Every structure is written in structure tokens, then in C-alpha cells.
Amino acid sequence: MTRAYNFCAGPAALPEEVLTQARDEMLDWQGKGLSVMEMSHRGDAFVSIAQQAEQDLRDLMGIPDDYAVLFLQGGASSQFAGVPLNLAGPNDPVDYVNTGVWSRKAIAEAGRMADVKEVASSEDAGYTHVPDPAEWRTRPDARYLHITPNETIGGLAYSRFPEAGDVPVVADWSSAILSEPVDVSRFGMIYAGAQKNIGPAGLTIVIVRRDLIGNAREGTPAMLDYAIHDKADSMYNTPPTYAWYLAGLVFQWLKRQGGLQAMADINRRKANRLYGFIDESDFYANPVQPEYRSLMNVPFTLADDSLNSAFLEGAEARGLLNLKGHRSVGGMRASIYNAMPEAGIEALIDYMAEFEKDKG
Amino acid sequence: MTRAYNFCAGPAALPEEVLTQARDEMLDWQGKGLSVMEMSHRGDAFVSIAQQAEQDLRDLMGIPDDYAVLFLQGGASSQFAGVPLNLAGPNDPVDYVNTGVWSRKAIAEAGRMADVKEVASSEDAGYTHVPDPAEWRTRPDARYLHITPNETIGGLAYSRFPEAGDVPVVADWSSAILSEPVDVSRFGMIYAGAQKNIGPAGLTIVIVRRDLIGNAREGTPAMLDYAIHDKADSMYNTPPTYAWYLAGLVFQWLKRQGGLQAMADINRRKANRLYGFIDESDFYANPVQPEYRSLMNVPFTLADDSLNSAFLEGAEARGLLNLKGHRSVGGMRASIYNAMPEAGIEALIDYMAEFEKDKG
Structure with missing residues (x-):
């Protein structure tokens, strides 16, 4: 398994x-x-x-x-x-x-x-x-x-x-x-x-x-x-x-x-890592003002919407599931609740970087 | 287990x-x-x-x-x-x-x-x-x-x-x-x-x-x-x-x-077996008129309410759980839904017979 x-x-x-x-x-x-x-x-x-x-x-x-x-x-x-x-x-x-x-x-x-x-x-x-x-x-x-x-x-x-x-x-x-x-x-x-x-x-x-x-x-x-x-x-x-x-x-x-303060530290680290990667990229984008960005739900768009399906297929093939954005918003969304380990963030970023390199 | x-x-x-x-x-x-x-x-x-x-x-x-x-x-x-x-x-x-x-x-x-x-x-x-x-x-x-x-x-x-x-x-x-x-x-x-x-x-x-x-x-x-x-x-x-x-x-x-007719046959057999045992006993009783007895929930009383605790303890020791009647009714209740196998009915009856013999 x-x-x-x-x-x-x-x-x-x-x-x-x-x-x-x-x-x-x-x-x-x-x-x-x-x-x-x-x-x-x-x-x-x-x-x-x-x-x-x-x-x-x-x-x-x-x-x-x-x-x-x-x-x-x-x-x-x-x-x-x-x-x-x-x-x-x-x-x-x-x-x-x-x-x-x-x-x-x-x-x-x-x-x-x-x-x-x-x-x-x-x-x-x-x-x-x-x-x-x-x-x-x-x-x-x-x-x-x-x-x-x-x-x-x-x-x-x-x-x-x-x-x-x-x-x-x-x-x-x-x-x-x-x-x-x-x-x-x-x-x-x-x-x-x-x-x-x-x-x-x-x-x-x-x-x-x-x-x-x-x-x-x-x-x-x-x-x-x-x-x-x-x-x-x-x-x-x-x-x-x-x-x-x-x-x-x-x-x-x-x-x-370690309780909620420990979770907050981890969650902030996870979110900062992902938002940081998105902000440094010219291919991915998140529209929310930094002060108001959610630590739990990270929506992002690709520079070219026509690549969305390919992005999702490639993600699923790597075991990165359910990244499709809500139907009312489009694009992608990574929900990174407490149960998402930091390794999951790294795996997502690795894939995003590779996808950008291939298709961006 | x-x-x-x-x-x-x-x-x-x-x-x-x-x-x-x-x-x-x-x-x-x-x-x-x-x-x-x-x-x-x-x-x-x-x-x-x-x-x-x-x-x-x-x-x-x-x-x-x-x-x-x-x-x-x-x-x-x-x-x-x-x-x-x-x-x-x-x-x-x-x-x-x-x-x-x-x-x-x-x-x-x-x-x-x-x-x-x-x-x-x-x-x-x-x-x-x-x-x-x-x-x-x-x-x-x-x-x-x-x-x-x-x-x-x-x-x-x-x-x-x-x-x-x-x-x-x-x-x-x-x-x-x-x-x-x-x-x-x-x-x-x-x-x-x-x-x-x-x-x-x-x-x-x-x-x-x-x-x-x-x-x-x-x-x-x-x-x-x-x-x-x-x-x-x-x-x-x-x-x-x-x-x-x-x-x-x-x-x-x-x-x-086999579907609901097969379940009905099994459920009727299970209920008849239990009600039949209760009716034949002078120690156990069920007050409901036979035509209206539930196939799923079989309440019954012991001839002496002061034996209720001993009955429940003995039952639990044999792995016959949750036989206590609803607090509004008292006595006992055996709920015998679809998932209760016929062997469970037999195990209950064996215990009831033995308890009656010991304490009745």
C-alpha cells in the first residue's frame, strides 16, 4: 500500500x-x-x-x-x-x-x-x-x-x-x-x-x-x-x-x-514554503494579499489555463491528489490541513517546479 | 480477537x-x-x-x-x-x-x-x-x-x-x-x-x-x-x-x-426461536400480543427483577452484550437485527436456559 x-x-x-x-x-x-x-x-x-x-x-x-x-x-x-x-x-x-x-x-x-x-x-x-x-x-x-x-x-x-x-x-x-x-x-x-x-x-x-x-x-x-x-x-x-x-x-x-502552538508553527512553515515558491515563480500565481493568505487552503493558477488538465494528470500520477480548484474559482487549490505532512508540501513543490520547467 | x-x-x-x-x-x-x-x-x-x-x-x-x-x-x-x-x-x-x-x-x-x-x-x-x-x-x-x-x-x-x-x-x-x-x-x-x-x-x-x-x-x-x-x-x-x-x-x-425475502425468512426464524423459548418458560416473559411482536427488538422480563444485574453480568461474561432493556421500560431487550446471526440467538437461549435453571 x-x-x-x-x-x-x-x-x-x-x-x-x-x-x-x-x-x-x-x-x-x-x-x-x-x-x-x-x-x-x-x-x-x-x-x-x-x-x-x-x-x-x-x-x-x-x-x-x-x-x-x-x-x-x-x-x-x-x-x-x-x-x-x-x-x-x-x-x-x-x-x-x-x-x-x-x-x-x-x-x-x-x-x-x-x-x-x-x-x-x-x-x-x-x-x-x-x-x-x-x-x-x-x-x-x-x-x-x-x-x-x-x-x-x-x-x-x-x-x-x-x-x-x-x-x-x-x-x-x-x-x-x-x-x-x-x-x-x-x-x-x-x-x-x-x-x-x-x-x-x-x-x-x-x-x-x-x-x-x-x-x-x-x-x-x-x-x-x-x-x-x-x-x-x-x-x-x-x-x-x-x-x-x-x-x-x-x-x-x-x-x-505538541498542541496548537506546535501545529501553528508547522502550518506556518508549510504555507510559507508553498506561497514562497508560488511568489518566486512567473508561472504560478496566488491572488490573495499576503497578509490575508490562508494557512490551510492555497489556491493557485497556472500561467496558461489550457495546461490545467495536464497538471492534474501529472500530479495524480505522482500520488498528489485532489488539486483541482473549486468549480466556482477554477485553477488549482492545495489544501494543507494539519494532517498534511511537510513532506507532502515538498513533493508538491518538486512536481510544480518540474512541470513549470517542462511546460512553462 | x-x-x-x-x-x-x-x-x-x-x-x-x-x-x-x-x-x-x-x-x-x-x-x-x-x-x-x-x-x-x-x-x-x-x-x-x-x-x-x-x-x-x-x-x-x-x-x-x-x-x-x-x-x-x-x-x-x-x-x-x-x-x-x-x-x-x-x-x-x-x-x-x-x-x-x-x-x-x-x-x-x-x-x-x-x-x-x-x-x-x-x-x-x-x-x-x-x-x-x-x-x-x-x-x-x-x-x-x-x-x-x-x-x-x-x-x-x-x-x-x-x-x-x-x-x-x-x-x-x-x-x-x-x-x-x-x-x-x-x-x-x-x-x-x-x-x-x-x-x-x-x-x-x-x-x-x-x-x-x-x-x-x-x-x-x-x-x-x-x-x-x-x-x-x-x-x-x-x-x-x-x-x-x-x-x-x-x-x-x-x-x-439473497435480498429482503431471504432476510425475512431468517429474521422470522430467529424471532420465532427466541419468542418460542420465552413463551415456553415460566421465568421469562414478553408482554406483546403475538401478532404484533417485533422481529427486530425482543424485550423480555425475568420473573424476579432483583436478578436483572446478575443476568446482565453473566451475559456479558459470555460475550452477550447490551441486553439491558431501555431505561423507560426496564427488564431486558435483545435487538436481533439483520446482522445478528442465528448462532447468536442460540447462544442467548443457551444462556437464558442455564440462568433460569440456576436462579429460576
């Missing part, structure tokens, strides 16, 4: 150590004679797995005790509705910053459920920067201010965060959670679909300050009511147990790597 | 062949160099897995072409809201039959979203039978009639289905789907959480006649709108890819067993 380097934006590569452990435990978890996916979610074995995962996540991110940590079904798209349903009434003002495709999706969904204002946008600039927080036209009476700290498709990331005062900041951190330390206490809520830096698709983590929940509007589906899940320790119904277990293995792997 | 016999009600035992294949493919699916859980849901490899799974399910159940088959996030609890949001307006009449805990949960959620009428109930009789459809007080103008063909907790199952005329019948078949053939065309919608007879928790299958969808009420979260998922082939957002893949492996396993 040869493991490829998988640059997929999500579902994304997982650490090989994690997959190996999952494989070894598939039919028999710790001598219990059954797979984790066959366990009752209310039994001692799974409850211990679940609690350990939550504790490890709290340790890694330094999550204060007054925040609930929920392991929910679905992806961030479910929470695009969950956020307004839990944190605002039907006509309440809610502020959103538009930095790309995923911001827009969050805005569209919330727009059907609350009085949404787009308080800042870099759409006209092709999403090549994050608007300066000093210029956001926020409303003091907004129920929350929603941001997308890392845009998976545009490869755009916040370099600093707003001071929202009394307005809680809500962040869809799906594509960069756990990639570097974050001061959770500056946010009212952080949520993230699992399938980039946490585990397999089908799990979403919601970290929310408890004083903000318990007031979901009338008619909110129970499965989207954060207070119900908090009260039930995320076991109001059967949670996605196997995804939760795998997330726990990833958290333990992150601890073994 | 010794695999136990796992009688858990859900998440439940999966076929060992399926787990073995999943284990063998964990780090490298068919030489592609990555795990299924690391694949882009829009890539050729996963799309082929997804389409094959849908086709196999259509083949197994004989699902007509005018029905959508959706692979959604979450469990049946999400669809308790999805059903009224998609099929009824806020004040529309919707009819429900109450045959146990899961009926009641569906009723409670829908009651917050539509004009719910409980048209029949066996609650006063301790859920020991299914009310005769001839006596249901259904409304001809109901938007749908909701039933729960198999109650996981009470161990109660429908022996025949209503003719609802023009009112579509909606069935939460979570705990008995794929256990025997069903005439899908008699239902407007069938839905099922995966974690009993389909695969791991975190996936729900919705089978719905297409003429019933496309009219979700205003404010329905996009993730609960069946028409959106149908239009996107269940890839409106990232679906729970690994659960979908495992469901596909289970469908292939079912085909190898």
Missing part, C-alpha cells in the same frame, strides 16, 4: 496514525469484542470515548468552562440555520461579514430567518483581502456578528479579529479550527464541520457561551436547539458516534504533536 | 464481513492511496460509491422511479421536524398513530409545527398491540398519516398497514427497514436512521414520492428541505460520506444473502 498526498479541501486527509488505529480497532475496540460504531452511545465504553474527546478539545483550545462544547450531526450548513434560530428572533438585526463563498452561504440561509446586514465585503475586490474591521458598518443592537475566519474556496483568512464589544462574535471556523491557538473567550460561538481538521464528514462541533443559549425561537427543530443538546451532553438522540470517536483520535494525535 | 454477540438496539451490530472490508480498505480504498473518509464527495471515486449504494437500495426495496432516495445527515429525530416542514403548512392537519416511545417523540416534534391529531393509540394498553386500522379516527383532509412500523423500545410491530386512500402514509422505519420486503408504493415517505439495519449512526435515509416535495414551508432550514437534497443528489453540502459508504457495503452484503 502507498498512501497518496491528498490535498482535498474536505473531506480531507486524516493523520495516518489515526487511520491506522481506527483500522486496528475496527472489529474489536480494546478487547470488548465490538466496533466503536456498534456501541450503544449510552454505554460506559462510548461515554468514556465521548467525554475524553470533549476534554481533549477543551484542553487543546483552552475552552473556558462557561462554554458548552456540542458534538452535533451534520455540517456547518446546518448551523447556518442554527445560529439565527438560537441567537436571534425572526426580525432581529444580525450582522455578517462577506469574505467569500462560505460567508455568502451563511448570509443566504440567515437572510431567510432574521434581519441580515452585510456589514463589510471584499466581493468587489475578488475576495483578495479581508475588509479592515475598523471600517465595518456594524450595528450596536445586532444580536451577533458573524465571520468566516478562513474561506476554504478563496484561500482567504483573517489576520486579526474584531472587537465587537457587547455583540457576540460568531465564527464559522470549519476550515481552520485547530490549526493554531485561538482565544475562545473573544467569541460568543465557534462552529466547525469536522471534515477538514477534525475528522470525517457528518459531525459538527459547536462551542458556544452558555449565556447565549436557551432562547431558541418558537418552532426551532429540536435537533437545532443548542440548549437541548447541551442539557443532554450531545446525546439528545443518537450522535454520530464513529465520527466522534475519530475526532477524539485526532485530538489525541494533536496533543502528541 | 473474539467478536461478541451484540444485542444493542442501536447503534447496533454490523455484519462482520462489512467491518472486515471496511478495515481492509481503511487506509487505501482500491489502490487509490486514501481512505473513503478522505475522499472528496464530488470526486469520481466517491460518486461511484454513492450511486452504487443508492442503486443497490433501490434494487433491494424495489423503490419506484418516482421516489427520491436521499442520504441525509443526522438521525430520524431530524426528520421528526423534516416531515411536517416539507409536507404540511403551519396549521395543516396531520395525523399520527401512537404505538410507543418513538411515535410519541415524532408527535411531540410535529406538534410544535402543525395541527397534530393522535388518531389511534395503544398507550392505555401498555403498547402491547397496534390499534386496528379500521378504528383509527383519521381525517380525510390530513396532509399525511404518520406511523412507526416498528417500535424499538416496546418491541411492537405492525402486522398489516393501513389503506390511507389519498392521504400519504409516512413511516419511520428506523428499526426494521431492510428486515423484510415492503411495498414502497403504498407509502408517501419512508425514513430511517441508519444505526440499526443500515450502517453507523449519522446517516438517515429518506425515501419520498417526488410529487410530495418541493413545497417546504417558508423558513425551513435548507438542510431539512427534501427538494434541495433531491435536486443535488444528496450533495447539497458534504454528506456523511463514510456512513454512506458503509451503508453501501451493507446493501451489497444483503444482496449476497
